[in-house]
Amino acid sequence: MKSNPSVQFCFVVLFVVGLLQACSPPAEQSTDTPLPAATDPLPSWVDGPRKQAIIAYVEEVTDSTSSSFIPVADRIATFDNDGTLWSEQPIYFQFYFALDRVQALAATHPGWKNQQPFKAVLENDMETLMQQGEKGLLEIVMATHAGTTTDEFDSLVTSWVATAQHPVKKRRFTELVYQPMLELLDFLRANDFKVFIVSGGGIEFMRPWVESVYGIPKDQVVGSSIQTEYEYNDGNPIIKRLAKIDLIDDKEGKPVGINRYIGRRPVFAAGNSDGDLQMLRWTDSNKLKTLKLYVHHTDSIREWAYDRDSPIGRFDTGLDEAKAKGWTLVDMKSDWKTIYPFEKNQ
Amino acid sequence: MKSNPSVQFCFVVLFVVGLLQACSPPAEQSTDTPLPAATDPLPSWVDGPRKQAIIAYVEEVTDSTSSSFIPVADRIATFDNDGTLWSEQPIYFQFYFALDRVQALAATHPGWKNQQPFKAVLENDMETLMQQGEKGLLEIVMATHAGTTTDEFDSLVTSWVATAQHPVKKRRFTELVYQPMLELLDFLRANDFKVFIVSGGGIEFMRPWVESVYGIPKDQVVGSSIQTEYEYNDGNPIIKRLAKIDLIDDKEGKPVGINRYIGRRPVFAAGNSDGDLQMLRWTDSNKLKTLKLYVHHTDSIREWAYDRDSPIGRFDTGLDEAKAKGWTLVDMKSDWKTIYPFEKNQ
Numbered sequence: 001m002k003s004n005p006s007v008q009f010c011f012v013v014l015f016v017v018g019l020l021q022a023c024s025p026p027a028e029q030s031t032d033t034p035l036p037a038a039t040d041p042l043p044s045w046v047d048g049p050r051k052q053a054i055i056a057y058v059e060e061v062t063d064s065t066s067s068s069f070i071p072v073a074d075r076i077a078t079f080d081n082d083g084t085l086w087s088e089q090p091i092y093f094q095f096y097f098a099l100d101r102v103q104a105l106a107a108t109h110p111g112w113k114n115q116q117p118f119k120a121v122l123e124n125d126m127e128t129l130m131q132q133g134e135k136g137l138l139e140i141v142m143a144t145h146a147g148t149t150t151d152e153f154d155s156l157v158t159s160w161v162a163t164a165q166h167p168v169k170k171r172r173f174t175e176l177v178y179q180p181m182l183e184l185l186d187f188l189r190a191n192d193f194k195v196f197i198v199s200g201g202g203i204e205f206m207r208p209w210v211e212s213v214y215g216i217p218k219d220q221v222v223g224s225s226i227q228t229e230y231e232y233n234d235g236n237p238i239i240k241r242l243a244k245i246d247l248i249d250d251k252e253g254k255p256v257g258i259n260r261y262i263g264r265r266p267v268f269a270a271g272n273s274d275g276d277l278q279m280l281r282w283t284d285s286n287k288l289k290t291l292k293l294y295v296h297h298t299d300s301i302r303e304w305a306y307d308r309d310s311p312i313g314r315f316d317t318g319l320d321e322a323k324a325k326g327w328t329l330v331d332m333k334s335d336w337k338t339i340y341p342f343e344k345n346q
Numbered sequence: 347m348k349s350n351p352s353v354q355f356c357f358v359v360l361f362v363v364g365l366l367q368a369c370s371p372p373a374e375q376s377t378d379t380p381l382p383a384a385t386d387p388l389p390s391w392v393d394g395p396r397k398q399a400i401i402a403y404v405e406e407v408t409d410s411t412s413s414s415f416i417p418v419a420d421r422i423a424t425f426d427n428d429g430t431l432w433s434e435q436p437i438y439f440q441f442y443f444a445l446d447r448v449q450a451l452a453a454t455h456p457g458w459k460n461q462q463p464f465k466a467v468l469e470n471d472m473e474t475l476m477q478q479g480e481k482g483l484l485e486i487v488m489a490t491h492a493g494t495t496t497d498e499f500d501s502l503v504t505s506w507v508a509t510a511q512h513p514v515k516k517r518r519f520t521e522l523v524y525q526p527m528l529e530l531l532d533f534l535r536a537n538d539f540k541v542f543i544v545s546g547g548g549i550e551f552m553r554p555w556v557e558s559v560y561g562i563p564k565d566q567v568v569g570s571s572i573q574t575e576y577e578y579n580d581g582n583p584i585i586k587r588l589a590k591i592d593l594i595d596d597k598e599g600k601p602v603g604i605n606r607y608i609g610r611r612p613v614f615a616a617g618n619s620d621g622d623l624q625m626l627r628w629t630d631s632n633k634l635k636t637l638k639l640y641v642h643h644t645d646s647i648r649e650w651a652y653d654r655d656s657p658i659g660r661f662d663t664g665l666d667e668a669k670a671k672g673w674t675l676v677d678m679k680s681d682w683k684t685i686y687p688f689e690k691n692q
Contacts, residue, residue, distance in 0.1 A: 073557060073563065073564075076565075194563075194565070196565075203609070204609075207609045211419060217419065217540075218608070218609035218610055219422075219540070219542075219565075219566070219607060219608045219609055219610075220565070221609065225606065228602050228605055228606070229598075229602070230598040230599075230600075230601040230602050230624060230628070232624075232627065236631065237601065237624070237627050237628050239601060239602065239605050246606075252575075252576040253576075254576075255576040255583065255585060256574050256575065256576050256585065259496055259585050260571065260574070260592075261565060261607065262564070262565045263549070263550075263564035263565055263567065264564055264565075278576060278578075281578065281581075281583050282576070282583050285582065285583050
């Protein structure tokens with residue numbers, strides 16, 4: 001299924017293979033000789049071309065005597081989330097939230113038992129769910145992401161993130177973030193880069209947890225959104241979430257989202273799919289020296305291996321362009337000593 | 347003319363009185379005894395109840411032993427721009443930019459000579475211009491703010507701000523910012539508040555100069571916006587500004603804009619009109635300790651005196667609610683020793 005839907009959050013429903021995939025043991029730690037911890041900003045990165053390229057870039061653009069020096073205000077770094085900062089298999093994690101919300105709301109929506117696409121979700125009938133197409137997916141998103149206040153939605157996400165488990169990895173979803181990328185975020189911030197998430201995922205789905213997980217403030221998240229409305233509510237003002245699309249922050253939407261929220265081109269951008277290509281090109285068009293990082297999912301043991309024909313989306317054009325233009329192409333299997341933070345303690 | 351239009355940027359066209367107003371000399375410096383400069387974070391504020399309230403608030407919420415302590419991540423401060431950080435008389439400064447753009451574009455739009463509302467602008471016929479209503483104003487905004495790339499628009503604003511002069515004060519517009527508010531921005535930042543502009547003005551009109559003038563990063567500006575579109579443009583990507591409204595960041599739009607861009611309620615908010623009331627109420631509904639500051643324009647000599655029935659908008663409800671609820675009501679004439687930075691050197 002090589003479809004490439006443009007519905008909000010880019011949900012593509014195919015997770016049969018992934019759901020059945022056994023939990024993979026973490027790989028052995030790499031044995032290459034690390035830099036001393038005190039001087040190594042990226043200890044989970046294998047000391048090879050990618051790590052060297054990142055460190056060389058940061059050193060060059062923060063050196064005030066360099067012709068490539070970048071003033072602090074221009075040090076904007078943007079990171080895709082799904083597949084770049086945390087895993088995205090067997091489907092985007094936000095979709096599990098949506099499915100759990102359908103289950104939770106079913107009692108107050110008795111009609112859903114006989115109404116697609118909800119019937120398929122409630123009966124765990126993934127084959128039928130997959131046949132519902134974009135319209136069905138959009139119905140699920142709107143039914144589960146709209147109709148609350150912003151405060152209520154924040155609470156729902158916060159509760160879900162605290163307890164929900166990944167079906168394969170048997171870990172909370174926020175444990176499935178990439179340790180090397182956490183180090184990269186810290187390294188960039190230590191060098192006065194302002195770090196943003198720019199994701200096709202829902203902005204309000206990410207904000208409740210990105211501060212504690214990534215150290216990224218809520219106002220430095222760019223994502224897909226639905227429209228909202230302010231109500232005075234007799235002196236207890238609320239903001240209501242409406243069942244209307246606002247921004248689809250994917251593909252061409254990413255430069256648009258970057259312009260809307262950040263107002264300047266990034267100098268550093270990281271992605272892993274065709275949905276990130278426009279962001280990477282937009283970054284590449286900056287007159288300042290830039291670094292474009294493309295994460296290639298090559299580790300079938302510790303994470304997942306997928307690229308060109310993955311069921312969750314297309315990766316062809318991005319991968320080919322990263323290669324053709326000499327962008328920093330991260331090979332997860334060979335470049336990352338550790339994938340997830342919890343492996344460090346194993 | 348007590349109309350209260352909701353067109354983008356809240357332009358209301360009446361500036362005959364203001365245009366004729368003579369340039370006012372700055373008032374004498376207040377003679378009350380100031381705190382030593384090294385310990386006084388707000389030297390241009392008269393040492394009275396408003397200054398004391400601001401300092402007491404900041405000291406209390408940043409004291410980790412206080413029951414009102416606010417964690418750094420929650421220290422969000424939002425400032426209206428027009429009439430709160432810089433002047434807004436005789437009309438919003440952005441409107442002068444729009445009028446100058448009409449003049450500049452006239453050569454390539456020969457039809458405008460016979461077409462309202464442009465004919466009135468070109469003939470400097472303010473009476474007719476005032477009769478064009480919201481539709482006419484929107485036409486001017488779209489003709490002057492859309493149709494370029496984001497880069498081109500940035501350049502246009504940057505050039506204009508560098509040279510355009512206020513018709514009454516005979517100063518560049520960015521000289522007409524309020525010295526006491528610059529000190530307040532600094533004071534809040536020194537105490538780890540993250541400071542945002544939340545303005546009915548155009549976000550892309552403010553971004554080119556707010557960093558140098560206010561020290562506020564481009565990504566910490568919330569404003570009215572038009573829709574944009576990304577184009578690959580044969581490998582030279584651009585973002586085009588479309589003639590379609592995106593967000594009107596005024597009145598009910600301010601809490602919506604705050605939620606969109608910031609993702610949490612402010613604890614500190616400053617405004618000066620009914621257009622700011624919803625932002626102040628939204629801030630007031632924060633469970634953390636808050637301060638709502640309302641600037642009352644009372645100085646007809648050094649700035650302008652206007653409130654309830656000003657031609658540029660309504661101020662009644664905001665002023666009355668500020669008084670009724672005990673918000674920090676700044677009296678510009680008696681609370682501010684200096685209005686504009688250039689007065690310090692006079």
